[in-house]
């Protein structure tokens with residue numbers, strides 16, 4: 001393991017993503033350099049189609065870059081140059097997703113016929129945690145998001161905000177190195193969205209590293225650092241003055 | 249692994265009816281093979297035992313063969329009857345024969361005081377039949393030479409007659425009536441039980457001469473049971489008896505036999521052929537049904553994988569490895585097949601119970617069936633589940649998550 005200090009939790013060098021659509025090629029990312037430290041609170045903003053989701057997916061090891069070097073906690077995830085190609089295989093990527101990354105999606109992505117507790121427990125199943133420990137930890141994660149009394153409810157029996165809390169609990173349950181949230185408030189009304197954002201604020205204060213994608217400035221300003229993406233490139237990378245977001 | 253089973257169970261439960269329909273093919277396959285196995289098991293339990301009890305060292309000389317076409321049977325009916333003296337004729341001349349007895353079968357009605365029994369097997373025989381048929385007595389004695397010579401009205405009764413006709417009384421020395429004629433009970437046979445659906449104890453032996461005198465017309469045909477002096481010498485005995493019978497019947501050289509020498513092994517052969525045919529039909533129908541069922545399972549698994557693309561995406565995004573997903577769907581397709589096996593098993597058992605109740609065949613689904621069932625689950629589930637499961641395992645997580 002390399003030193004996270006210099007290189008950071010996440011290290012992107014010239015990350016490029018090209019979708020080959022047969023005739024034409026879509027350049028979703030055009031050489032992104034990025035370093036993210038532990039316990040950072042980052043918003044990614046940008047117009048639709050600018051490559052935000054692609055960036056998140058590559059950070060989250062759901063996708064791999066066409067070109068560039070990606071290190072996660074000093075571990076090489078992919079390194080593609082003209083001369084050589086290194087990419088972790090599917091199962092290695094799955095292992096990182098399982099142990100190091102917590103995803104929160106715009107559409108929640110919960111298993112429909114499965115209770116909140118079982119949904120939250122799922123990453124631990126794939127981590128090979130014993131059933132007893134799983135239930136204890138899943139229950140604890142539900143408590144953290146304030147849903148301890150909803151553990152036996154199915155997603156259809158929960159409100160949108162509650163579903164997103166279940167999804168956040170699921171992202172937290174493995175104690176990941178980073179939580180990635182792609183438009184987590186996109187499907188929620190503004191009141192519920194605010195509740196979810198204050199939950200993220202709390203989680204960050206407790207030491208979690210959080211990256212969230214949004215196109216709403218008042219959401220983005222919860223973060224301490226806002227990265228603006230435009231046409232597959234970083235347009236602006238700004239630090240937010242502390243306290244400003246709280247009064248929006 | 250428990251988790252995988254739980255997921256598969258929940259997935260099946262969500263589509264109970266569909267799963268049941270899908271597995272019908274497999275159920276029919278298992279059912280067919282199961283029923284045939286149950287029947288063969290029943291046959292083995294009774295028939296095979298029965299023919300082996302006939303003794304592999306016994307020849308049955310008869311004017312007709314046991315197994316022949318319809319024409320031959322009609323022809324052989326016109327042959328001269330074999331008479332009682334043929335037995336003595338054979339015994340005196342044969343070197344490889346140790347025991348000879350006539351064997352005449354007839355149905356009879358027995359009566360003792362107020363009790364009566366219908367349709368009892370009345371066998372006309374001689375002293376040697378005790379050895380040939382291997383019967384044991386619990387009391388009294390078997391038929392003797394003197395009984396035959398004097399055409400005595402004496403009877404050796406089976407265990408069921410003792411039980412049902414005499415109801416606790418000691419039958420020895422009592423007189424019962426057979427079709428209205430009085431007979432003295434001289435011996436009681438040991439219990440033999442059921443064979444080929446017939447109660448072997450529901451029978452009596454009387455001297456063949458007495459039977460012919462009292463019930464038979466003079467020209468009545470009989471069978472001669474001949475025991476070889478050793479099982480190894482059965483073929484020698486057969487050749488010898490054939491020669492003696494030709495002389496007895498005065499058949500000129502070059503002329504065909506006008507009698508048959510039947511043997512248990514012929515019956516065994518027929519039985520083996522019949523069960524082999526049954527097996528082949530069952531395996532044929534069974535495997536076609538299994539393939540059809542398997543394709544059904546594959547189809548439903550492909551539908552399931554497509555329907556659950558987003559679920560697969562979610563699981564992958566949470567860190568499920570390829571082989572985890574692969575196993576999840578393999579277990580599910582094996583579970584679908586298992587459902588078919590269970591349904592087929594239940595249906596076949598039902599038929600076996602029915603057969604057992606309403607026929608005399610001791611049909612039952614044998615334990616080997618379970619091993620077969622498990623084998624089918626694994627093979628059908630694996631083979632036909634492999635492609636859909638591989639498809640699921642190879643899904644790209646992002647594309648799967650985006651799937652509408």
Ligand SMILES: Nc1ncnc2c1ncn2[C@@H]1O[C@H](COP(=O)(O)OP(=O)(O)O)[C@@H](O)[C@H]1O
Pocket residue numbers: 019021026027028046047048049050051052053054055
């Ligand atoms: N699987 C894909 N195949 C082809 N093009 C894609 C795919 N995913 C994304 N793109 C394209 O890449 C660009 C960036 O997409 P995305 O990262 O989803 O943008 P954002 O999240 O900022 O709206 C868009 O032009 C989009 O059409």
Ligand SMILES: [Mg+2]
Pocket residue numbers: 052053054
């Ligand atoms: Mg997006």
